Amino acid sequence: MKKFTFTLTVILIFLFNQGFSQLATSAHDFTNGDAWNTNTSNKMCGVCHTPHNANTSVAEAPLWNHALSAVATYTLYGTGSATLDATINQPSSVSKLCLACHDGTVALDNGPLSNATMIGTVSASSNVGTDLSGDHPISFTYNDALATADGGLHPTTTTVSGMGGMINADMLFGAGNDQMECSSCHDVHNSANIAGLLLKTNTNSELCLTCHDK
Numbered sequence: 001m002k003k004f005t006f007t008l009t010v011i012l013i014f015l016f017n018q019g020f021s022q023l024a025t026s027a028h029d030f031t032n033g034d035a036w037n038t039n040t041s042n043k044m045c046g047v048c049h050t051p052h053n054a055n056t057s058v059a060e061a062p063l064w065n066h067a068l069s070a071v072a073t074y075t076l077y078g079t080g081s082a083t084l085d086a087t088i089n090q091p092s093s094v095s096k097l098c099l100a101c102h103d104g105t106v107a108l109d110n111g112p113l114s115n116a117t118m119i120g121t122v123s124a125s126s127n128v129g130t131d132l133s134g135d136h137p138i139s140f141t142y143n144d145a146l147a148t149a150d151g152g153l154h155p156t157t158t159t160v161s162g163m164g165g166m167i168n169a170d171m172l173f174g175a176g177n178d179q180m181e182c183s184s185c186h187d188v189h190n191s192a193n194i195a196g197l198l199l200k201t202n203t204n205s206e207l208c209l210t211c212h213d214k
């Protein structure tokens with residue numbers, strides 16, 4: 001009986017996690033009727049993805065269904081740092097997909113296939129804006145050479161991410177798995193169900209210490 005109760009509890013916990021983690025009920029669940037959201041179509045994926053006629057203007061934009069920001073020049077991280085080794089570029093790749101909503105210049109409901117009814121732009125607290133000089137740098141090459149040059153970073157090809165593989169495979173983007181982007185820290189789908197849509201927990205700065213050797 002004890003064993004049965006234990007097994008049942010394990011199964012229930014499993015089912016509970018299946019039902020309530022991930023995208024549903026996260027900040028990216030656009031079906032839950034927040035103040036800015038009168039999405040009546042109940043399409044959870046449709047605001048960002050579409051099976052047809054996708055926006056293909058950005059590399060690494062899987063079946064993308066959202067207009068991109070017209071902002072061409074963001075203010076980049078760097079001027080306030082004397083210790084930065086990386087060369088920071090204008091936002092590219094998946095970061096452009098995030099900024100399509102999070103730089104605050106594009107309406108939330110804005111896809112080739114408009115299939116939701118969302119109001120306005122992201123709220124002030126989620127608006128990173130177009131001045132990224134006070135934000136963790138993104139869209140730059142982070143590889144073993146940078147780690148060596150910096151001295152305070154873990155090499156990407158030989159350091160475990162804590163998520164199954166190495167940093168380069170699990171956290172970096174681009175053809176060479178060496179581009180740092182918004183999604184190097186965030187999980188847009190909330191797969192691991194961690195507050196702040198984080199890729200992994202940042203308790204005791206675990207997320208930061210995955211890459212930074214401090």
Ligand code: HEC
Binds near residue numbers: 046048062188
């Ligand atoms: C808020 C926007 C957003 C929503 C909502 C969203 N996605 Fe995504 N999705 C993205 C972005 C951005 C990427 C690019 C990869 C990344 O950033 O991690 C992506 C990548 C993907 C990929 C390819 C990479 C992977 O993770 O396998 C698949 C498949 C996918 N999404 C499926 C879905 C499905 C299914 C839904 C609905 C249940 C959904 N997405 C909802 C933004 C979204």
Ligand code: HEC
Binds near residue numbers: 094
């Ligand atoms: C279709 C528009 C859209 C796209 C694309 C999008 N987001 Fe969001 N995101 C939102 C909205 C809307 C919210 C909730 C805003 C609010 O209420 O403050 C949000 C909230 C968030 C939050 C706050 C989570 C929380 O729990 O407080 C994070 C972090 C975030 N997004 C990261 C990202 C990242 C990283 C990407 C790209 C990989 C991305 N978003 C792509 C619309 C978007």
Ligand code: HEC
Binds near residue numbers: 183
């Ligand atoms: C180096 C890691 C890292 C990178 C890169 C990163 N973020 Fe975050 N972000 C965080 C952490 C950590 C938080 C705080 C999460 C929490 O505790 O709720 C956060 C919070 C947020 C929030 C919630 C509002 C706020 O300001 O606290 C949004 C929205 C957000 N990030 C969007 C983005 C976008 C868009 C990008 C790319 C332009 C990005 N992030 C890049 C680590 C990162």
Ligand code: HEC
Binds near residue numbers: 171180185210
């Ligand atoms: C996926 C890897 C990764 C994660 C996770 C990460 N960083 Fe970084 N971070 C980097 C890289 C690479 C640089 C560029 C360092 C350089 O070129 O000097 C950087 C730059 C920085 C800088 C600026 C350094 C300078 O010299 O100007 C600070 C500060 C920083 N990160 C703090 C954090 C914090 C705090 C967190 C956790 C919220 C975090 N990082 C998470 C990879 C990461």
